[in-house]
Amino acid sequence: MKQADIYCEKCNNEIMHRSELVTAFYFLRICAYHTNCYSEELKDMNGLVLSRNPINSVGTNFVMVISFVASFGIIVYYGFWVYTPIAFILPSIRAVSWFMYERHLP
Numbered sequence: 001m002k003q004a005d006i007y008c009e010k011c012n013n014e015i016m017h018r019s020e021l022v023t024a025f026y027f028l029r030i031c032a033y034h035t036n037c038y039s040e041e042l043k044d045m046n047g048l049v050l051s052r053n054p055i056n057s058v059g060t061n062f063v064m065v066i067s068f069v070a071s072f073g074i075i076v077y078y079g080f081w082v083y084t085p086i087a088f089i090l091p092s093i094r095a096v097s098w099f100m101y102e103r104h105l106p
């Protein structure tokens with residue numbers, strides 16, 4: 001169910017479906033791109049500041065799970081409870097991407 005209009009950061013056209021959405025860091029901001037626009041943006045000058053790792057990708061999900069389990073395991077094993085928020089950094093970034101863009105697209 002579509003709830004909001006999501007526009008591509010490069011071409012300013014509307015992104016209609018989740019399969020054509022790429023979210024990535026541009027400086028410290030999470031931006032939405034069409035798949036093709038993202039690859040063109042990487043080749044352009046903006047590629048210097050655009051993240052090479054899309055947030056909404058299978059690879060990021062895999063790294064997120066592995067890093068969460070590993071960091072949480074280290075925290076529990078060594079008792080470094082002060083560092084618990086570090087384990088939640090990647091899952092939080094993924095959740096923000098989902099709340100900002102992905103949940104609005106079919």
Ligand SMILES: [Zn+2]
Pocket residue numbers: 008009010011012013033034037
């Ligand atoms: Zn575009």
